[in-house]
Each structure stands twice: as C-alpha cells, then as structure tokens.
Amino acid sequence: xxxxxxxxxxxxxxxxxxxxxxxxxxxxxxxxxxxxxxxxxxxxxxxxxxxxxxxxxxxxxxxxxxxxxxxxxxxxxxxxxxxxxxxxxxxxxxxxxxxxxxxxxxxxxxxxxxxxxxxxxxxxxxxxxxxxxxxxxxxxxxxxxxxxxxxxxxxxxxxxxxxxxxxxxxxxxxxxxxxxxxxxxxxxxxxxxxxxxxxxxxxxxxxxxxxxxxxxxxxxxxxxxxxxxxxxxxxxxxxxxxxxxxxxxxxxxxxxxxxxxxxxxxxxxxxxxxxxxxxxxxxxxxxxxxxxxxxxxxxxxxxxxxxxxxxxxxxxxxxxxxxxxxxxxxxxxxxxxxxxxxxxxxxxxxxxxxxxxxxxxxxxxxxxxxxxxxxxxxxxxxxxxxxxxxxxxxxxxxxxxxxxxxxx
Ligand SMILES: Cc1cc2nc3c(=O)[nH]c(=O)nc-3n(C[C@H](O)[C@H](O)[C@H](O)COP(=O)(O)OP(=O)(O)OC[C@H]3O[C@@H](n4cnc5c(N)ncnc54)[C@H](O)[C@@H]3O)c2cc1C
Numbered sequence: 001x002x003x004x005x006x007x008x009x010x011x012x013x014x015x016x017x018x019x020x021x022x023x024x025x026x027x028x029x030x031x032x033x034x035x036x037x038x039x040x041x042x043x044x045x046x047x048x049x050x051x052x053x054x055x056x057x058x059x060x061x062x063x064x065x066x067x068x069x070x071x072x073x074x075x076x077x078x079x080x081x082x083x084x085x086x087x088x089x090x091x092x093x094x095x096x097x098x099x100x101x102x103x104x105x106x107x108x109x110x111x112x113x114x115x116x117x118x119x120x121x122x123x124x125x126x127x128x129x130x131x132x133x134x135x136x137x138x139x140x141x142x143x144x145x146x147x148x149x150x151x152x153x154x155x156x157x158x159x160x161x162x163x164x165x166x167x168x169x170x171x172x173x174x175x176x177x178x179x180x181x182x183x184x185x186x187x188x189x190x191x192x193x194x195x196x197x198x199x200x201x202x203x204x205x206x207x208x209x210x211x212x213x214x215x216x217x218x219x220x221x222x223x224x225x226x227x228x229x230x231x232x233x234x235x236x237x238x239x240x241x242x243x244x245x246x247x248x249x250x251x252x253x254x255x256x257x258x259x260x261x262x263x264x265x266x267x268x269x270x271x272x273x274x275x276x277x278x279x280x281x282x283x284x285x286x287x288x289x290x291x292x293x294x295x296x297x298x299x300x301x302x303x304x305x306x307x308x309x310x311x312x313x314x315x316x317x318x319x320x321x322x323x324x325x326x327x328x329x330x331x332x333x334x335x336x337x338x339x340x341x342x343x344x345x346x347x348x349x350x351x352x353x354x355x356x357x358x359x360x361x362x363x364x365x366x367x368x369x370x371x372x373x374x375x376x377x378x379x380x381x382x383x384x385x386x387x388x389x390x391x392x393x394x395x396x397x398x399x400x401x402x403x404x405x406x407x408x
Contacts, residue, residue, distance in 0.1 A: 004328050008069065015062075016073050022053055023081025028373075031082035034212035035376050040168060041085050041212050042122065048089050049119040056116050059093055063100075068331035072272035072323050079276030083380035084212030086273070088124070091164040091213060092116060095125035095173040101262055102189055102231040111191050115171045123170035128160035128218050135162075136393050139184045143220060145176035147234075152227040154190060156220045159202065162387075166216040167201020170194045174220065178237065185244035188237055191229040198223035209379035260397075264341030265330035267388055271323040271348030274384040275316060278352040281359035281377040282312045288363050288372075305362060312355045319348035339394075339401040346394035349384030356381040 026047055034041045048054035062070030078086035096112050117123030134140040143158025156176050172192040179186030192199050202217025227234060286309055289300035299305045322344040329340055356378040360367035367374050385391040399407050
C-alpha cells in the first residue's frame with residue numbers, strides 16, 4: 001500500500017510543474033478569448049494532445065497513481081489555468097471513466113482510444129446521464145433501451161440534457177433504463193459509436209460560466225447499437241437485474257451500493273477543480289491587494305482586506321487536504337464511512353464560490369469587469385456546487401451516511 005505523504009515525490013512534482021507550465025503559458029492567456037467565443041477551444045485541446053497532456057496514457061497514469069494524488073494534482077493545475085478550457089480538456093475523462101468502471105477489457109480497448117483521437121485529429125467524448133426531469137433525481141430517468149433479440153441490438157430513445165461535449169463527441173456514453181421496475185438498479189450504460197444514425201445535438205446552452213466548455217442536449221431517436229455496445233455485456237446485466245428484482249421482492253435495500261462508492265471516488269476530482277479556480281482567484285487578489293494604493297498605502301495594509309486573504313487561503317488549503325484525503329482513500333480502497341468524497345466536493349466547491357466572490361470584492365470595480373480574470377473565475381466557480389451532485393445532494397449523502405437515516 002502506498003504510504004501517504006503531504007510532500008509530492010520528485011516525479012509528481014515534475015508532472016505538476018509541467019502541467020502548471022501548460023496552464024500558465026497556453027491556457028491562461030487564451031481564457032478570456034474562449035470565454036467570450038463560447039466555443040470548444042479545439043486548438044488548445046490539440047496543443048495539449050501534442051505534448052501528451054490530452055491522451056489516454058496520461059490520464060491512466062494519473063488515475064492509477066498509487067498515492068491517489070495524480071488526478072487531484074492534474075485537475076488543480078489545469079483549472080488554475082482556466083475552468084472552461086480545462087473542462088474541455090478533461091470532459092472526455094468523464095466518459096472514459098464510465099467505460100473503465102463498467103466496460104469489459106475489449107470495450108475499454110476499443111472505445112477509449114476513439115474518445116481521444118490522436119494529436120493530428122483530436123476527438124472528445126460525452127457522458128450523458130442527466131435528463132430534463134432527472135437531474136438530482138436520477139431515478140426519474142426516462143431514456144429507454146430495449147433489447148431486440150433477433151438482431152442482437154439495443155434500441156435507445158429519449159432526451160439527455162446538460163451533456164458536456166454532447167453532440168460534438170466522437171463517442172457518447174449514454175445511461176438508459178433497461179428495467180423500469182427496479183429504479184436506478186435498472187439502469188445500464190451504452191456506447192453510441194461515431195456516426196450512429198438517430199443521435200443528434202439538441203439545443204446548445206448559453207451559460208453563466210465555464211463558457212469555453214460545450215454543454216448541450218442530446219436527442220436519441222430510435223438509436224440502434226450492436227449488443228456489444230452494452231457496457232459490461234448482457235450476461236452481467238442479466239445477473240444484476242435478477243439480483244435487483246429479487247431484492248425488490250424481499251424489500252431488501254443496500255445502503256452502500258456500487259454506484260455510491262463510485263461517486264465517492266470521483267467527487268474529489270471535482271473538488272480539486274474547485275481548488276484550482278479558488279487558488280487562481282486568491283492569487284490575483286493577493287497581488288492586487290499588495291499593489292493597489294488607497295489612502296496612501298496598499299489596501300492589504302488594512303486588516304479588513306488582509307484578514308479576508310488569510311481566510312481565503314486557509315479555506316483553500318483545508319479544501320485541498322480534504323480532497324487529497326478522499327482521493328487517497330479511493331485509491332487505497334478505504335471505506336467512505338463518513339462520505340468523505342462527498343464532504344470534499346461540498347467543502348471545496350463552496351470554498352471556490354466564496355473565495356472567488358471575495359476576490360471580486362478585493363479588486364473593487366476592477367473585479368467587476370472583464371479586464372480582470374476574477375470576474376470570469378467567479379462565474380466559473382458557480383458550476384462546482386451544481387454538477388456531479390449539487391451541494392444539497394452532497395449534504396443529503398453525508399447526512400444519510402452518518403446517521404443511517406433515509407433523510408429526504
Ligand atoms: C455546465 C454543466 C455541465 C454538466 N455536464 C454534465 C454531463 O456531462 N453529463 C451529465 O449527465 N450531466 C451533466 N450536468 C448535469 C448536472 O449534473 C445537473 O445539473 C445536476 O445534477 C443538478 O440537476 P438539475 O440541474 O436537474 O437540478 P435539480 O435536480 O432540479 O435541482 C434544483 C435544485 O433543487 C435542489 N434539490 C433537488 N433535490 C433535492 C433534495 N432532495 N434535497 C434538497 N435539495 C434538493 C438542488 O440541490 C438544486 O439546488 C451538467 C450540468 C451543467 C450545468
């Protein structure tokens with residue numbers, strides 16, 4: 001088992017510095033432009049691919065880092081550069097993890113490379129779970145997948161929403177209902193290969209923040225995919241459904257199911273994104289407070305400003321520690337008895353919202369304009385308390401885990 005240390009080893013430091021260099025030299029200078037364009041920054045994804053920062057190999061290495069710090073370190077640095085562009089770079093990873101977690105070896109080998117493409121022809125992937133009437137309440141999902149046994153094909157129909165890279169992805173991973181009788185246990189994930197007829201992009205959303213990341217509806221109209229596109233395969237699904245039906249009959253309920261464990265393990269990554277944005281805003285505010293003069297002295301000379309900065313930095317460090325703890329627990333297989341993954345996401349995302357708001361305040365009028373990056377960072381930070389489970393849902397998960405009571 002990997003020993004836990006607060007000090008990154010030399011290899012980790014080298015990787016962190018390399019990512020930071022890309023974030024500082026390539027991402028940050030392009031951030032305002034792509035925020036205004038509200039388009040996927042393809043040239044930047046391509047640059048990342050050319051140096052190996054947008055590739056299956058790189059993310060697999062970080063994902064399997066035995067200390068658990070590879071992914072949080074990567075996320076923090078990229079999102080320090082800019083949240084919208086960074087999400088365009090890491091959004092594919094969400095779909096890739098969906099395949100890694102549920103797919104067979106053959107599915108992993110076939111589809112994940114097609115999600116990334118290659119440096120001369122980069123591709124992105126999308127993970128489509130949310131629906132207009134099924135956001136926090138995943139159990140209300142309506143998109144259906146029906147098996148056509150004669151042809152060994154699945155037929156999918158429904159509308160997905162809020163999909164990062166939805167409609168522009170080469171490969172879409174879609175979660176659909178295969179058995180409505182057993183709630184979320186009757187869901188399964190499917191690969192929709194490139195160019196499959198019936199899949200189209202619905203509306204593209206104009207957003208408050210992370211505007212360089214493409215978010216859209218995905219419409220599935222009688223989409224037919226081969227049986228081999230069911231992640232994990234039919235046999236495994238049938239076994240799982242049989243168990244779920246049996247449990248439904250006997251009224252048994254497992255509080256900690258596999259899906260919950262997966263969320264606990266993936267949520268710290270979102271916490272790390274939030275830490276990156278918060279740190280970026282804090283740094284801008286600290287520099288500004290040291291140089292901006294009012295009443296004949298730098299504004300940081302006032303305790304009212306300096307103490308705010310002290311609180312900002314304290315919260316950011318606390319958030320990072322929670323994220324690192326949860327990431328280490330995930331990789332070393334520790335049970336999330338207190339929902340530590342959800343705790344880290346809750347605290348880090350609320351920290352990003354609070355710290356970016358304080359940064360805007362410290363920059364005064366300048367903080368309110370697009371001449372300075374904290375205005376964008378403040379808009380971007382609002383996403384962290386919404387996606388991958390809202391703050392309220394994190395509190396629900398934490399409270400249920402701690403109390404054992406099905407709090408609603
Ligand atoms: C930019 C962006 C990118 C996204 N990317 C993806 C993606 O790639 N793939 C994907 O599948 N989804 C994605 N999502 C969807 C995201 O995960 C959902 O928006 C999120 O889960 C919340 O669902 P909702 O928007 O329907 O809000 P709702 O569930 O309608 O919630 C509305 C409000 O009610 C509160 N609420 C709901 N239920 C409860 C409760 N039981 N107790 C207390 N409060 C409650 C919520 O906390 C929230 O404040 C994305 C969303 C955005 C905005």
